[in-house]
Amino acid sequence: MSITLKDDSSSEDEGVMLKRVYKDAKHSKKNSKRVKNDLPNGNSDSDEDEDIIHAARKKQKREKKGKKPKTEDGEKVLKEIHNNGDEKGTNTSEPNGRKKVKKEKTPKVRKIKKEEAKYDDEDEDTMLAKIASQSAVVKSPSWASSVDFREPSEDFKWWENQDNEDDTIKWKTLKHNGVIFPPAYEPLPAHVKLYYDGKPVDLPPQAEEVAGFFAAMLESDHVKIPTFQKNFLRDFLAVLKENGGTRNGVEIKAFDKLDFTKIFEYFQVQKEQKKQLSPQEKKQLRLEKEEFEKPYKFCEIDGRLEQVGNFRIEPPGLFRGRGAHPKNGKLKRRVYPEDVVLNLDKEASIPEPPKGHKWGEIRHDDTVQWLSMWRENISNSFKYVRFAANSTLKGMSDFRKFEKARMLKDHIDKVRTDYKSKMKSPKTLDRQMAVATYLIDVFALRAGGEKSDDEADTVGCCSLRYEHVTLRPPNTVVFDFLGKDSIRFYQEVEVDTQVFKNLKIFKRPPSGPGHQLFDRLDPSILNKHLQNYMPGLTAKVFRTYNASKTMQDQLDLIPNQGTVAEKILKYNAANRTVAILCNHQRTVTKGHATSVQKASERIEELEWQKVRYKRAILQLDKSQQKKNPKYFKEIDDLSKEEELTIHKRIIEREREKYKRKFERENDKRKFDKEDPIPDSQLLEWLGKVDDLEKLYERESKTGKVELRESLQDVDKLKLQIEKLEKRITNSAVQLKDKEDNSTVALGTSKINYIDPRLSVAFCKKFDVPIEKVFTKTLRDKFKWAIESADENWKF
DNA sequence: CGTTGCACTTAGTACGTATTAG
DNA sequence: CTAATACGTACTAAGTGCAACG
Numbered sequence: 020m021s022i023t024l025k026d027d028s029s030s031e032d033e034g035v036m037l038k039r040v041y042k043d044a045k046h047s048k049k050n051s052k053r054v055k056n057d058l059p060n061g062n063s064d065s066d067e068d069e070d071i072i073h074a075a076r077k078k079q080k081r082e083k084k085g086k087k088p089k090t091e092d093g094e095k096v097l098k099e100i101h102n103n104g105d106e107k108g109t110n111t112s113e114p115n116g117r118k119k120v121k122k123e124k125t126p127k128v129r130k131i132k133k134e135e136a137k138y139d140d141e142d143e144d145t146m147l148a149k150i151a152s153q154s155a156v157v158k159s160p161s162w163a164s165s166v167d168f169r170e171p172s173e174d175f176k177w178w179e180n181q182d183n184e185d186d187t188i189k190w191k192t193l194k195h196n197g198v199i200f201p202p203a204y205e206p207l208p209a210h211v212k213l214y215y216d217g218k219p220v221d222l223p224p225q226a227e228e229v230a231g232f233f234a235a236m237l238e239s240d241h242v243k244i245p246t247f248q249k250n251f252l253r254d255f256l257a258v259l260k261e262n263g264g265t266r267n268g269v270e271i272k273a274f275d276k277l278d279f280t281k282i283f284e285y286f287q288v289q290k291e292q293k294k295q296l297s298p299q300e301k302k303q304l305r306l307e308k309e310e311f312e313k314p315y316k317f318c319e320i321d322g323r324l325e326q327v328g329n330f331r332i333e334p335p336g337l338f339r340g341r342g343a344h345p346k347n348g349k350l351k352r353r354v355y356p357e358d359v360v361l362n363l364d365k366e367a368s369i370p371e372p373p374k375g376h377k378w379g380e381i382r383h384d385d386t387v388q389w390l391s392m393w394r395e396n397i398s399n400s401f402k403y404v405r406f407a408a409n410s411t412l413k414g415m416s417d418f419r420k421f422e423k424a425r426m427l428k429d430h431i432d433k434v435r436t437d438y439k440s441k442m443k444s445p446k447t448l449d450r451q452m453a454v455a456t457y458l459i460d461v462f463a464l465r466a467g468g469e470k471s472d473d474e475a476d477t478v479g480c481c482s483l484r485y486e487h488v489t490l491r492p493p494n495t496v497v498f499d500f501l502g503k504d505s506i507r508f509y510q511e512v513e514v515d516t517q518v519f520k521n522l523k524i525f526k527r528p529p530s531g532p533g534h535q536l537f538d539r540l541d542p543s544i545l546n547k548h549l550q551n552y553m554p555g556l557t558a559k560v561f562r563t564y565n566a567s568k569t570m571q572d573q574l575d576l577i578p579n580q581g582t583v584a585e586k587i588l589k590y591n592a593a594n595r596t597v598a599i600l601c602n603h604q605r606t607v608t609k610g611h612a613t614s615v616q617k618a619s620e621r622i623e624e625l626e627w628q629k630v631r632y633k634r635a636i637l638q639l640d641k642s643q644q645k646k647n648p649k650y651f652k653e654i655d656d657l658s659k660e661e662e663l664t665i666h667k668r669i670i671e672r673e674r675e676k677y678k679r680k681f682e683r684e685n686d687k688r689k690f691d692k693e694d695p696i697p698d699s700q701l702l703e704w705l706g707k708v709d710d711l712e713k714l715y716e717r718e719s720k721t722g723k724v725e726l727r728e729s730l731q732d733v734d735k736l737k738l739q740i741e742k743l744e745k746r747i748t749n750s751a752v753q754l755k756d757k758e759d760n761s762t763v764a765l766g767t768s769k770i771n772y773i774d775p776r777l778s779v780a781f782c783k784k785f786d787v788p789i790e791k792v793f794t795k796t797l798r799d800k801f802k803w804a805i806e807s808a809d810e811n812w813k814f
Numbered sequence: 815c816g817t818t819g820c821a822c823t824t825a826g827t828a829c830g831t832a833t834t835a836g
Numbered sequence: 837c838t839a840a841t842a843c844g845t846a847c848t849a850a851g852t853g854c855a856a857c858g
Contacts, residue, residue, distance in 0.1 A: 329846080329848085340849070340850090341849065387821065402848085417823095420823085465824095465852080467851095468852070468853085475850085477851090503824080504849075546853070557853065557854095558853090608841085676836095679839095680838095767825060796845070
């Protein structure tokens with residue numbers, strides 16, 4: 020992003036485009052690398068061919084394996100597997116083919132303490148759960164009756180009873196009500212149509228739906244991308260053909276002749292209507308929706324009631340990949356119950372599939388923590404329905420993640436001395452490993468696994484290529500590449516001399532653009548090596564470790580003084596340091612540039628007001644000048660032109676303000692069927708502004724300040740000036756903060772990288788309410804941390 | 815032993831609502 | 837009180853890593 024953000028003159032849209040152009044340039048250089056893979060379709064230029072071959076290959080693979088039955092009789096097959104599995108006793112007969120360590124359950128007596136709710140949220144949650152259970156009972160879903168609600172699940176505190184046992188078995192019982200499917204497609208009214216070459220097109224509903232997806236996005240940048248248009252058109256035409264083509268004989272060929280505006284406008288109207296609903300109606304709708312969703316929102320795991328994260332099946336639409344994704348614009352097809360696999364315990368009753376449908380498969384896999392799953396058609400991977408972030412399983416793995424990162428503390432010295440010494444190893448692999456580890460440790464790079472051609476061209480450490488690293492002697496390195504989510508990583512940094520030397524060697528011919536920088540390395544080799552230092556150590560642990568470590572160090576620098584607001588500001592500054600380390604970015608918001616400008620104009624105006632008051636002081640008492648010439652210095656610093664600009668701006672704004680006020684008031688009166696305010700009112704208002712303008716004109720002509728009676732006093736003026744100065748500093752600080760934050764996303768590191776116990780300890784020690792740093796959701800997610808860390812906790 | 819499948823974490827954006835400045 | 841802005845959440849894409857596969 021930073022490519023564009025630095026440039027104030029470039030608009031939002033240009034920014035996006037620039038990013039893409041940048042990407043495309045990289046993409047073309049990639050070819051030399053591809054030779055490595057030497058695919059049968061390596062030189063195929065036609066997307067269609069590619070797709071066909073691709074599909075064929077994938078099919079082949081699936082057939083070879085003879086697994087994953089996707090047909091209706093898949094269920095039968097599975098049932099057999101389950102019935103015979105134990106007798107056969109082979110690992111491969113397990114549902115997902117994974118080896119399972121089936122061990123006898125050691126019934127752990129869980130400490131379920133009844134305790135008074137310490138936090139308000141807790142009550143709320145308990146309530147929620149109870150309501151949910153009640154409604155569930157009413158609707159009598161399969162599992163509800165078996166749950167003992169007298170023991171609210173919220174009292175289960177796994178963190179008070181941590182047994183670091185093997186976690187391959189995720190649950191003993193698992194019951195839920197399945198998933199929510201998106202509503203069926205509702206055809207557009209007959210008069211709303213797609214147009215082709217000026218002619219209305221009669222589409223079969225299936226194709227109309229796809230056209231509608233595009234129409235809905237008409238104002239987004241996505242639809243301007245050629246790839247997006249091409250992919251859309253191909254899939255749209257395919258759906259059209261499948262369903263018998265247009266019904267009035269219009270033949271669609273060229274994208275440019277398609278006109279979606281009528282559909283777009285129809286959607287706009289619909290949206291507007293929805294917005295116009297009265298607050299009560301809106302609330303009613305919301306309540307109905309919540310009521311409907313309740314049974315899906317919760318599930319039962321090991322007898323506890325826990326929340327489900329995403330119980331909604333993703334609706335069909337056009338794929339919006341990040342960056343220059345080759346599949347942008349492709350149709351993401353609708354998912355049917357037949358595509359969906361449910362995971363439940365064997366005793367659980369199976370949720371009723373939607374009428375006329377069957378579930379794709381019912382599974383009983385207790386080694387995974389998903390409730391439901393389906394295969395998606397864009398990249399042929401899986402989508403899962405999982406537990407919510409506040410669930411036990413998620414909490415436990417979060418906890419483990421941070422504990423693992425903390426464990427790295429005890430090994431990091433060894434890792435570091437090791438990679439320093441291996442920088443000079445005669446073995447290339449060792450040196451590559453050393454440099455890569457260094458980059459991951461120092462610059463928080465991701466592992467960087469290999470990617471295929473049908474994904475966006477992004478890289479991480481191991482997949483860095485020649486062109487992503489520029490060397491500037493004596494020891495400066497410029498990184499410039501697109502990382503995860505096609506977010507640009509740009510850094511000019513000084514590195515260890517030995518690192519620099521090694522990079523120089525790695526870039527030596529025959530290496531050139533397109534070549535891998537670390538040609539002997541990939542994440543699995545690197546990770547295998549890292550395991551030597553510490554079990555479970557992988558590349559990503561370094562990010563967690565360094566993020567949390569940085570946060571700890573930053574928090575340690577904050578003095579325990581000042582107001583809560585000041586402490587929060589400092590906490591956020593620490594958070595920002597971490598976000599910058601991890602390169603967590605966000606696009607600047609739509610009105611950022613304008614709002615920054617506005618804010619700085621406001622500051623200028625305040626400065627001017629200050630000068631004005633100072634002049635007034637001198638008018639009242641000339642001797643002040645001698646007493647403190649410095650104090651009045653800034654009067655001369657303000658040029659005539661600057662002052663006039665400010666005058667003009669203020670006057671202009673005042674006029675606008677009154678005009679708007681007038682219009683708005685009249686709109687309202689019209690709506691209420693009242694008489695409009697007379698124009699004379701507006702004129703009166705504007706007259707006031709005219710007077711002000713004249714006043715300013717007089718002032719700048721004579722240099723004499725005209726102030727109201729109450730301010731004809733030196734001390735009062737000084738007080739006013741002091742106030743202004745405060746406001747100015749405040750605004751300036753806020754403005755700077757806003758600027759600094761405009762491209763940095765603080766949330767990602769807070770959610771994923773910073774050990775929450777750090778924040779908890781900070782809050783407890785500094786008397787900052789936890790609500791100020793963790794939102795409600797975050798407090799739920801990090802409940803384990805809030806309840807387990809005290810003010811002395813250290814990472 | 816490299817490749818692939820699967821399951822999990824990490825990521826930015828869109829959008830509606832709450833908060834704040836004026 | 838209104839408009840602008842900030843915040844919070846839902847959504848889903850895009851990574852990582854492990855283990856099975858061939």
